Amino acid sequence: xxxxxxxxxxLVKRTGEKxxxxxxxxxxxxxxxxxxxxxxxxxxxIYFSYDVKMKEKGDIPEGYSVSREKKERFSLILESASTNxxxxxxxxxxxxxxxxGYTFGSGTRLTVV
Amino acid sequence: xxxxxxxxxPVTLSEEAFLTINCTYTATGYPxxxxxxxxxxxxxxxxxxxxxxxxxxxxxxxxxxYRKETTSFHLEKGSVQVSDSAVYFCALSERGDYKxxxxxxxxxxxxx
Numbered sequence: 001x002x003x004x005x006x007x008x009x010x011l012v013k014r015t016g017e018k019x020x021x022x023x024x025x026x027x028x029x030x031x032x033x034x035x036x037x038x039x040x041x042x043x044x045x046i047y048f049s050y051d052v053k054m055k056e057k058g059d060i061p062e063g064y065s066v067s068r069e070k071k072e073r074f075s076l077i078l079e080s081a082s083t084n085x086x087x088x089x090x091x092x093x094x095x096x097x098x099x100x101g102y103t104f105g106s107g108t109r110l111t112v113v
Numbered sequence: 114x115x116x117x118x119x120x121x122x123p124v125t126l127s128e129e130a131f132l133t134i135n136c137t138y139t140a141t142g143y144p145x146x147x148x149x150x151x152x153x154x155x156x157x158x159x160x161x162x163x164x165x166x167x168x169x170x171x172x173x174x175x176x177x178x179y180r181k182e183t184t185s186f187h188l189e190k191g192s193v194q195v196s197d198s199a200v201y202f203c204a205l206s207e208r209g210d211y212k213x214x215x216x217x218x219x220x221x222x223x224x225x
Contacts, residue, residue: 107156
């Protein structure tokens with residue numbers, strides 16, 4: 001069964017810490033995405049990558065960066081965590097453009113205290 | 114820009130009741146439309162999709178029809194079960210685009 005695996009289910013970090021969220025897919029997909037999910041706001045795109053070492057800003061990139069050194073791995077980095085970054089973070093991958101064939105990970109619930 | 118508006122929840126139903134979740138969209142081109150479902154503790158899964166006007170997507174007893182004239186893609190199920198309790202997201206993607214744009218999500222709880 002194809003999978004998108006997020007390294008942590010729950011994380012608690014302190015304000016100002018540098019935080020790494022890891023995502024690995026085993027489907028040889030070209031495209032990978034990071035979304036955050038907040039009640040009443042749905043999913044909002046933070047960053048995406050359509051190829052190794054390529055990245056594009058999504059709708060809410062401020063306070064985040066990403067890294068994609070290998071095709072299967074896409075990391076989200078919070079340079080200096082703040083309490084307003086407390087959220088559920090979802091990673092996804094897809095083979096093609098056009099919204100088809102998205103596969104999501106189970107999510108990482110990050111709490112910044 | 115693109116946007117998706119879906120009815121606010123939460124929605125609470127009894128088993129075998131009829132479910133409708135309204136979804137309308139704004140897009141600059143000719144988007145594909147999707148419904149995703151998120152069961153408790155899990156990531157999102159594709160429930161159904163439609164790629165052009167008047168297409169009907171269907172899966173697991175759920176249906177939605179792409180209505181270009183009303184820019185809508187309402188989700189319906191004739192008889193819900195407790196196992197349908199989940200958060201439902203309407204989404205769109207423009208052709209050739211990488212990204213999905215999501216609505217706010219509607220939480221549905223079905224009681225036995």
